[in-house]
Amino acid sequence: MDFLYTYETLKLEFPLAEPEDARFVILGVPFDGTTSFKPGARFGPTLIRHATLNLESYVLDYDVDIAELPIADIGDVAVVAGDPRKTADRVRETVEELKRANPSVIPILLGGEHSQTLGAVEALKPKSYVVFDAHLDLRESYEDNPYNHACVARRIAELGVKEAMFGIRSGTREEVAYAEESGIQWVHARDYSFDAFVELVKPLPEPVYISIDIDAFDLSLVPSTGTPEAGGLRFWDVVEAVEWLVENKRIAGFDIMEVAGSELGDVTALTAAKLLFHFIGAMGRL
Ligand SMILES: [Mn+2]
Numbered sequence: 001m002d003f004l005y006t007y008e009t010l011k012l013e014f015p016l017a018e019p020e021d022a023r024f025v026i027l028g029v030p031f032d033g034t035t036s037f038k039p040g041a042r043f044g045p046t047l048i049r050h051a052t053l054n055l056e057s058y059v060l061d062y063d064v065d066i067a068e069l070p071i072a073d074i075g076d077v078a079v080v081a082g083d084p085r086k087t088a089d090r091v092r093e094t095v096e097e098l099k100r101a102n103p104s105v106i107p108i109l110l111g112g113e114h115s116q117t118l119g120a121v122e123a124l125k126p127k128s129y130v131v132f133d134a135h136l137d138l139r140e141s142y143e144d145n146p147y148n149h150a151c152v153a154r155r156i157a158e159l160g161v162k163e164a165m166f167g168i169r170s171g172t173r174e175e176v177a178y179a180e181e182s183g184i185q186w187v188h189a190r191d192y193s194f195d196a197f198v199e200l201v202k203p204l205p206e207p208v209y210i211s212i213d214i215d216a217f218d219l220s221l222v223p224s225t226g227t228p229e230a231g232g233l234r235f236w237d238v239v240e241a242v243e244w245l246v247e248n249k250r251i252a253g254f255d256i257m258e259v260a261g262s263e264l265g266d267v268t269a270l271t272a273a274k275l276l277f278h279f280i281g282a283m284g285r286l
Pocket of ligand 1: 114133134135213215216227258
């Protein structure tokens with residue numbers, strides 16, 4: 001099937017299925033037009049796909065070989081340079097095309113700036129948004145752009161989607177106040193525990209969209225990302241949380257965003273690729 005705004009690029013080693021028959025569909029979003037600090041998120045989708053070459057498709061934790069699952073990879077979205085809203089429109093339209101052809105599909109975005117998650121959420125209309133992130137991303141506007149990466153959780157909250165955030169260690173006083181007024185719950189990276197996670201996400205309505213801003217992890221795992229912050233989560237913290245969501249909630253979509261870098265084999269992409277296989281593997285076990 002053809003999509004209006006995607007093009008072919010390096011793909012997963014095992015693009016087994018056509019998008020209309022797949023259970024999981026990978027879509028790259030190589031956008032970094034509003035990056036604040038460390039550039040290179042446009043290479044994130046390629047770096048993550050390349051990093052998967054280093055991994056066994058058999059995820060031994062779950063006794064699942066993800067190469068045996070119906071996965072498709074539809075390439076990358078053609079970005080509109082410097083315009084996060086227009087690019088997110090293309091993400092939205094691509095995910096809508098996909099859902100029309102395959103209503104039960106789980107889209108998996110690889111990014112690219114976090115701003116692009118908005119397009120997937122607009123298309124999938126989840127009831128809840130569970131995000132791992134160093135940052136609240138609740139600004140009304142940033143650098144005169146309401147669709148900047150620092151505003152994405154605010155735009156999603158405005159759609160009426162319930163939110164819970166984990167790994168947070170950066171925000172402004174205004175963002176903290178907005179979270180409080182809007183009933184958005186978040187757990188500081190210092191206070192993170194599996195029990196705290198379950199307590200917050202248990203009451204959330206389904207389906208749930210899971211978004212991983214790679215900067216949620218400890219800096220040592222993800223040195224190449226747009227706005228790195230020391231003091232993040234452990235790898236298995238996030239894997240265990242994702243496993244709980246997969247086992248207990250209906251999942252609308254999943255993304256791993258803000259992976260940057262300029263060299264193949266970057267640690268950040270290796271972290272992202274391993275997490276990607278755990279998500280697909282945990283889903284594949286069901
Ligand atoms: Mn972030």
